[in-house]
Amino acid sequence: MGQLATITQPFCATQHARLRPRFASPLRQRMLRRMTQRVGDRDLMVRYGKGEADAFDLLYGRHKGPLYRYLMRQCGRDDVSADLFQETWSRVIQARHRYAPTAKFTTWLYRIARNCAVDWARKQRVSLSLDDVPEPAAEREPTPEQAAITGESLHRFRHALTELSFEQREAFLLREEGGFGVGDIAAITGVGRETAKSRLRYAARKLRAALAEDAETLDE
Amino acid sequence: MSERNDIEDRNVSAHYRALERHEPPESVDRAVLTQARDALKKHANKVVHTSPARRYAPFAIAATVLLSFGIVTQISRTPQFEAPVFDSDTQPAASGRTGALEGKLEQDEAQGQQDALDAPVEETRVDAQAVIAESIKGAAEEPAAKRSSVEPEGEVATGGSSHPGAPAPEPRSDQPAARARAAAPASAPVSDAELEKVSAAPTGDASMTGIDDKSDAGERQQRLSQAHAKAAPVPEQWLEQIQELWDSGDRDAARTEFERFLEMHPDYELPENFPLPEDKTD
Numbered sequence: 001m002g003q004l005a006t007i008t009q010p011f012c013a014t015q016h017a018r019l020r021p022r023f024a025s026p027l028r029q030r031m032l033r034r035m036t037q038r039v040g041d042r043d044l045m046v047r048y049g050k051g052e053a054d055a056f057d058l059l060y061g062r063h064k065g066p067l068y069r070y071l072m073r074q075c076g077r078d079d080v081s082a083d084l085f086q087e088t089w090s091r092v093i094q095a096r097h098r099y100a101p102t103a104k105f106t107t108w109l110y111r112i113a114r115n116c117a118v119d120w121a122r123k124q125r126v127s128l129s130l131d132d133v134p135e136p137a138a139e140r141e142p143t144p145e146q147a148a149i150t151g152e153s154l155h156r157f158r159h160a161l162t163e164l165s166f167e168q169r170e171a172f173l174l175r176e177e178g179g180f181g182v183g184d185i186a187a188i189t190g191v192g193r194e195t196a197k198s199r200l201r202y203a204a205r206k207l208r209a210a211l212a213e214d215a216e217t218l219d220e
Numbered sequence: 221m222s223e224r225n226d227i228e229d230r231n232v233s234a235h236y237r238a239l240e241r242h243e244p245p246e247s248v249d250r251a252v253l254t255q256a257r258d259a260l261k262k263h264a265n266k267v268v269h270t271s272p273a274r275r276y277a278p279f280a281i282a283a284t285v286l287l288s289f290g291i292v293t294q295i296s297r298t299p300q301f302e303a304p305v306f307d308s309d310t311q312p313a314a315s316g317r318t319g320a321l322e323g324k325l326e327q328d329e330a331q332g333q334q335d336a337l338d339a340p341v342e343e344t345r346v347d348a349q350a351v352i353a354e355s356i357k358g359a360a361e362e363p364a365a366k367r368s369s370v371e372p373e374g375e376v377a378t379g380g381s382s383h384p385g386a387p388a389p390e391p392r393s394d395q396p397a398a399r400a401r402a403a404a405p406a407s408a409p410v411s412d413a414e415l416e417k418v419s420a421a422p423t424g425d426a427s428m429t430g431i432d433d434k435s436d437a438g439e440r441q442q443r444l445s446q447a448h449a450k451a452a453p454v455p456e457q458w459l460e461q462i463q464e465l466w467d468s469g470d471r472d473a474a475r476t477e478f479e480r481f482l483e484m485h486p487d488y489e490l491p492e493n494f495p496l497p498e499d500k501t502d
Contacts (some may be wrong), residue, residue: 048256051263056256060249068244082248089252093259157235176236207232 041105049096060089063106066177067113073161073173074117084120088113110178111188114170121166153211160210168203171196455481455488463494 041062047055067088072081091112099108161169167189174180174188186196458481465474481488 051260053257053260057253060252060256064244064249064252065241069242072242078242081242082245085244086248086252090255093256096259154235154238157232158239161236172236176233204229204232207235208229211231211235 042101042103045096045099045105046101049099056093059105063109066179067109070110070173070177071113071117073177074166074170075120076162080120084113084116087116091116104184106178106180107184107187110174110180114188117170156210156213157207160207163210164203164206168199168206171199172203172207175200455485459491459494 039058041059044055044059048059064085068081068085071084071088072078075081075084088109092109095112099105161172164172170189171185174185178184180188182193182197182200185200186193189196191199458477462474462477462481465471465477
């Protein structure tokens with residue numbers, strides 16, 4: 001009975017590891033995984049604020065990739081993006097007691113990241129260029145769509161992305177990396193809904209135009 | 221193209237996803253996770269450290285309250301200092317004395333004067349006669365020039381300048397009392413106001429510095445009685461001066477001086493040949 005009670009407890013890694021030998025059956029493991037997935041970001045952040053370090057591990061694992069790429073595309077430099085990434089999580093850690101569960105965690109997280117990026121951009125006052133970013137080796141198998149995309153078109157697309165304004169690129173990256181809708185983008189960037197929608201529209205139009213040029217070049 | 225398609229383009233999204241998938245370096249991962257755990261440990265340590273302080277907080281508050289109560293009680297028991305009220309007529313503000321000491325000094329002086337005035341006339345006369353005898357003996361031995369240098373006491377006694385070294389102002393001859401004083405010798409009788417001046421005159425050390433106690437009060441009383449005795453007249457000489465005033469024609473002054481003589485020596489047996497002013501009518 002006591003063991004069943006512990007299952008409903010926070011799904012931190014230590015408890016998970018402690019229960020694994022007794023509940024090693026696939027059914028139990030599936031139950032644990034499903035219950036772990038059910039725990040939302042908000043709850044994890046609240047639990048971390050109450051002192052559960054494992055909750056933060058889960059939260060970090062969920063959001064580290066998209067957040068890092070958002071910062072990487074936005075600032076354009078590998079070293080700077082790593083610093084901004086660490087600064088963002090540092091602020092999250094420091095503000096763990098101030099987090100209000102009513103707010104969406106991802107919105108809160110990306111707003112902090114955006115503030116870090118804006119602060120850095122104001123200090124640097126440099127034009128951002130993604131051309132300087134070194135391209136790492138592909139770690140995954142490309143999808144058929146990605147396989148159809150040639151290296152030339154990717155280069156054009158990357159260049160077109162750098163040509164976007166800070167705000168348009170920001171809106172586009174928030175939608176692509178964070179999966180946010182127009183309302184969330186407006187909330188994160190602190191502008192009105194129509195403004196966010198306009199930025200998204202202009203960003204997509206410019207990127208599409210760059211790809212169209214690429215298609216025309218290929219046709220010729 | 222619709223608005224939704226204008227914003228969300230699958231081709232654009234596919235190109236974006238075809239870009240490299242950056243991940244944070246492992247060093248950054250370790251740093252962030254370590255920082256997250258350290259923050260919790262620091263918070264836990266802080267809670268442990270603050271618990272003893274909270275435990276002793278009531279004792280600290282109680283000690284503070286007791287100390288404050290003790291201080292307030294002590295202050296309330298301490299007699300409060302009351303500034304003395306100065307009389308601007310008799311005590312100038314520039315005398316340099318502190319209020320409490322000045323009040324005490326004034327009280328001592330008044331007591332001394334009262335004692336001197338209340339003393340029997342016989343004692344005063346005996347003392348005065350002794351002092352005058354000594355002064356007459358000294359005057360006979362010393363030259364007249366040297367005798368004049370001793371006159372500052374007389375100046376003070378005759379109501380001159382308050383400064384010991386300053387020359388005495390000339391008395392107005394139209395005032396009978398002034399003429400009488402001018403005609404009177406150094407040991408002529410003086411009024412009570414002049415005696416007060418003598419007693420209240422600064423004697424140099426204690427009264428100027430404001431340091432006074434009972435021994436000083438006794439000393440001052442003794443000095444007052446001496447001054448009173450010195451100022452007291454020798455009846456014979458006084459009568460001679462009155463006689464001279466009468467003979468010179470200044471009868472008002474002679475009459476005034478005789479009245480003062482009778483006040484000072486009501487039991488003195490007048491010589492038979494003394495022309496009493498009241499007997500001599502104009």
